[in-house]
Amino acid sequence: MNGTDILSSSGLRPEAFRGRVSAVVLGVSAGGVEALSFLLPLLPRTFRPALLIVLHIPPERPSLLVDIFAPRCALPVREAQDKEPVKPGTVYFAPPDYHLMVDTGPTLSLSVDEPVHYSRPSIDVLFESAAYIYGARLAAIILTGANEDGARGLAAVRAAGGVTLVQSPETAHMPVMPAAALAQGPADFVLPLAQLAQVLGELGAASKA
Numbered sequence: 001m002n003g004t005d006i007l008s009s010s011g012l013r014p015e016a017f018r019g020r021v022s023a024v025v026l027g028v029s030a031g032g033v034e035a036l037s038f039l040l041p042l043l044p045r046t047f048r049p050a051l052l053i054v055l056h057i058p059p060e061r062p063s064l065l066v067d068i069f070a071p072r073c074a075l076p077v078r079e080a081q082d083k084e085p086v087k088p089g090t091v092y093f094a095p096p097d098y099h100l101m102v103d104t105g106p107t108l109s110l111s112v113d114e115p116v117h118y119s120r121p122s123i124d125v126l127f128e129s130a131a132y133i134y135g136a137r138l139a140a141i142i143l144t145g146a147n148e149d150g151a152r153g154l155a156a157v158r159a160a161g162g163v164t165l166v167q168s169p170e171t172a173h174m175p176v177m178p179a180a181a182l183a184q185g186p187a188d189f190v191l192p193l194a195q196l197a198q199v200l201g202e203l204g205a206a207s208k209a
Helices: 030-041 065-072 124-138 149-157 177-182 193-202
Strands: 023-028 050-055 077-079 089-091 099-101 109-112 137-140 163-167 189-191
Touching: 023 030, 030 050, 030 065, 030 163, 030 193, 050 099, 050 124, 065 077, 065 089, 065 163, 077 109, 099 124, 124 137, 124 149, 137 177, 137 193, 149 177, 163 177, 163 193, 177 189, 189 193
Parallel strands: 023 050, 023 137, 050 089, 077 089, 137 163, 163 189
Antiparallel strands: 099 109
16 A cells, blocks of 8 residues: 555545645554654654654653654654643643643643543543544544543544544554544544554644645
8 A cells, every 4th residue: 555545434545635734643552653653754854743652651750752763753843831832843742641632722731630531641531632623624643542532532532523543453463452443433544553654644744825
């Protein structure tokens, strides 16, 4: 499969979504470092949307995600800070033991509300808040993981008119999370990681002249 063979569930090619997406939210759990190590370095410096990521990590020790990914990525990579304005073309990781949300502005917001699906940060919390702020200008991605976090959030993005992408469960390191997301309803793109990377690149490109 190459880029010209990829179609959404509604029959649209990925380039049809160019210029529409202002932000991308991504949720991943077990197997996530490996998946992101493949995906993030493929994003070019010209990638336009902000990319907000929740990766389930243990809350009791500092995150090393910025240290791991910043040297590998063309885009700036940072840990999200409370009340920070969302900047285009920037990768934000949720800090350990805080929910990451999007607020009016758009700005980032951190919360110590109760865990969701035993997780803080929670994918659902990020996706639902971002869907409220961005609506149809949002894209959401669910990758490998071992629980159901993100299924409800992806449904919220779909209901708001956003673009939804899910790693095909049979290709995921842990299929539970993508399968749970798809059980809530269809996604625009259900693909292996390499093809999801192609679609994401199209979503993040500038509109055609």
